[in-house]
Amino acid sequence: MQTLKNSVLILTALGLMVACVPTRQFQELKDKNQTTVQERDSLKSVNETLTVQNTEMEAELEQLKKKMDLIAVEKSGLTDSANFYRKQFKVFKTMYDDLSSSNERVEKGRDAETRKLLAELQVTKEDLQVKEDALRKLETTLNAKSAELGERDLILIALDSSLNQKRKEVEDQGKRLMELEQILRSKDSSVIALKTKITDALLGFENKGLTIQQRNGKVYVTMDEKLLFKSGKWDVDPKGQAALKQIAKVLEQNKDINILIEGHTDDVPMNGSGDIKDNWDLSVKRATAIVKIILQNSKMEPNRITAAGKGPFMPLDASKTPEARAKNRRTEIILTPKLDELFQILESN
Numbered sequence: 001m002q003t004l005k006n007s008v009l010i011l012t013a014l015g016l017m018v019a020c021v022p023t024r025q026f027q028e029l030k031d032k033n034q035t036t037v038q039e040r041d042s043l044k045s046v047n048e049t050l051t052v053q054n055t056e057m058e059a060e061l062e063q064l065k066k067k068m069d070l071i072a073v074e075k076s077g078l079t080d081s082a083n084f085y086r087k088q089f090k091v092f093k094t095m096y097d098d099l100s101s102s103n104e105r106v107e108k109g110r111d112a113e114t115r116k117l118l119a120e121l122q123v124t125k126e127d128l129q130v131k132e133d134a135l136r137k138l139e140t141t142l143n144a145k146s147a148e149l150g151e152r153d154l155i156l157i158a159l160d161s162s163l164n165q166k167r168k169e170v171e172d173q174g175k176r177l178m179e180l181e182q183i184l185r186s187k188d189s190s191v192i193a194l195k196t197k198i199t200d201a202l203l204g205f206e207n208k209g210l211t212i213q214q215r216n217g218k219v220y221v222t223m224d225e226k227l228l229f230k231s232g233k234w235d236v237d238p239k240g241q242a243a244l245k246q247i248a249k250v251l252e253q254n255k256d257i258n259i260l261i262e263g264h265t266d267d268v269p270m271n272g273s274g275d276i277k278d279n280w281d282l283s284v285k286r287a288t289a290i291v292k293i294i295l296q297n298s299k300m301e302p303n304r305i306t307a308a309g310k311g312p313f314m315p316l317d318a319s320k321t322p323e324a325r326a327k328n329r330r331t332e333i334i335l336t337p338k339l340d341e342l343f344q345i346l347e348s349n
Helices: 002-106 111-201 238-253 279-296 322-328 340-348
Strands: 210-215 218-224 257-264 305-311 330-337
Touching (some): 238 279
Antiparallel strands (some): 210 218, 218 330, 257 330
């Protein structure tokens, strides 16, 4: 009975072992397959990298072959010279050997003839030594030339690489310069067109205290005090408001223009009270008054327009005559094209 129980236990254990073996083998095969896939992907990436490197190395090798051909021509000339001296060396060596043999044959001959042959042999031997020394010197020179050519070839490769880099930099600079010139031409055209529009809009105000000028890439609309304000005041007269309304219409249609309103006074001291203490305060007040009229009569964004007061510090005429002071009492509307594209190119450069 005990034997039967033991047999049953053994059979049960064997059954469990047989059932476990396929699962473990399957997991091992699965792990090996995952490893193989990873190795395949890694080898594929390495292969692609080696392919790119091989292509680059082939191009470099082609250039080196061309340069080595030139070196080979010079080396060929040196080799020909070396071969010539080698042949001479062989000829004299043969003569030396023949004389040595003759010397052995005539050793028993007459002393005078023997001495003559010995003398000729010595001369030949010395000449042979000279030729051999020349050959060795030529070979040394040839080796030095080969080394020098190798160094020069490396220098040429480096210079060629540097030249290509410089050439690319010059091309890039040329492209940026063309872009800048195109933008500047476009801005100049915009300024000319803007001046024409302003001039057309203000035809009725010519010779009435209003001038329009173009300089330094900007349009300057200069209005005398008599067109806009009474002395010491900053309320704009109706005739001045009419001119400003015409200007506002033009500026509203040209959104790529920055607008600066500058108030200027003469140098006669002003004894003001309240908010206006001096000429500087007055120039600021007048500039902001004009800004408000332009904004009220257009749909422009306020961030396009700037008001500034210069007081008496930027006179057109520094003399103290009444005519000079009248000229200095003015308001300037300075119109400048936006140069955002130009600044972007300069910053990228």
